[in-house]
Amino acid sequence: MTKVKAVHDAVSRIENGTTVMYGGFGGIGNPPTIIKTILEKGIRDLTLIGNDAGFPHVGIGQLITEKRAKKLIASHIGSNPNAGKLMHDGELEIEFSPQGTLVERMRAGGSGLGGILVDIGIDGLVAENKQKVDVDGKTYLLETPLIADIAIVFAKKADTYGNLIFDKSARNTNPLVAMAGNLTIVEAEEIVPIGELDPEEIVTPGAFVDIVVKSEGVNWKWVWE
C-alpha cells in the first residue's frame, strides 16, 4: 500500500472552482511543487484558505498574482501587495479571520467539530454578524469550522502511508491544514518506506493524508534574499 503519486496525477484532482486550503506562513511552508503544477495546468477560480497571501512571486502568492483565485480566506495579506490591489479592484474577494482563530477553525474542521468559541475581536469589526454564546458568565463568538475540497501541505518527511514530520518553522499551519481537506495532498522533501519513521516523532498521522508527492525543492529563500 502506497499513497505516493506523481505530482501531475495528484494535482489533476484540483479543478477550476475548487476550494484549496494551503499550509505555510509568509511563503515558508507553502508546497512549492504543487503550486507550480497548479500554475502550469492553468487552474483558476480557486477559493484559497490559508494564513496569508505569501509574497508576490513566492509560494501561494504566485496564484494570487496570476489571478487564479476568486476568493481568499486569510489573516493577513500585507506581504503581497497584489492581493490588496485585486481586492480593491473587485477581482478578489477576501475574508479576514484573526490568525489564531483561523488556525483553530482549520483544526475544528479537521477534527469534526461544529465550531469554536473565542473572545478574540469581540469588541470590534470581527464580531460583526457573528452569533454570541454565553458560557459561565463570559461571552464568546461562535467561529465556524473550515473544510476544503483539497488541502495542500508541505512536509519535511513522509512515509508511504502519509505519516508526516515537519521542519522547524516550516511546520506552522501545515499540520492543521493536513487535517482539514476532504482530500489531502502532501508534498514532502523526502519520502521514506513505511516503518522508517519513529512513531514518537510523527506529527501528523497518515490517516489524514490521501496522496504524497515528492518535492522538487523549496524556493522561498527569495523571500529574504
Next chain:
Amino acid sequence: MGVGISVRDMIAKRAAEEIEDGMVVNLGIGMPTLVANHLPAHINVMFHAENGVLGTGPTPVKGEEDENLCNAGGLPITVVPGASYFDSTYAFSIIRRGLLDVTILGAFEVSEKGDLANWIVPKKIVSGMGGAIELAQKAKKVIVLMNHVDKKGNPKIVSECTLPLTAKRCVDVIITDMAVIEVSQEGLHLIEVMEPFTVEQVVKSTEAKLIIAEHLT
C-alpha cells in the same frame, strides 16, 4: 517611518527596560524587532514567534541561513538553547492562555483609555489583522512603540480613536520619540520626556489629556 535610525534605537532601548529576566516576549515587525538588540546580557527571555517558535535568536550570519527557520516576518532567524517548534495553534494557545508577558507593537492611534487601533485604515491600509488582535487582547503587558505624531503632524495619542479598534483598553505603556506614557484607570500618565523635548511640547503634540508626573513639574 519618518523616524531616524538613532531615534528608533532610542525608543527600542527604552522599551528594552520594560523586559525582565525569564519573560515570554513577542516583538512585532518594524521598530519592535530592534528591542532585542538592546537587552542587557543578564536578561534572558524567550522570544515568541506566531509562526511556531518559542526561543528565537539573533539573525544568522550570511550564508548560514536555514530556509525552514524564519520569524513571523519571513526573515531568517536562529534559535536559543531551550527553544521549541510547534504548529500555529500552539503559538496562539500561548497568547490566548495569557502566557505572553509582554508584546511590543506599533500603532496608528492609542486612546486615553488605552484603546488600540493598529490594523485597519478603511479604504487605505487593509492588510488584515494577522495576530494583532490576539496579542493586544491577551498579552499581560502591551507596549506600543510609535511616532508621537503622524506624518502630517497630527497627534496619534487621542481622546477617542477614530479608526476601527484592534482591542479596547489593552495598552499599558506608550513609548514615542517624545515621551513615555503609562496607561492607568485614571488616564494617561506622562512619566518621561525624551530629549530634546519639553513637557509643554509633549502636551501640545498629544490630543488626549495627560496627567503629568510630579517629577516633571
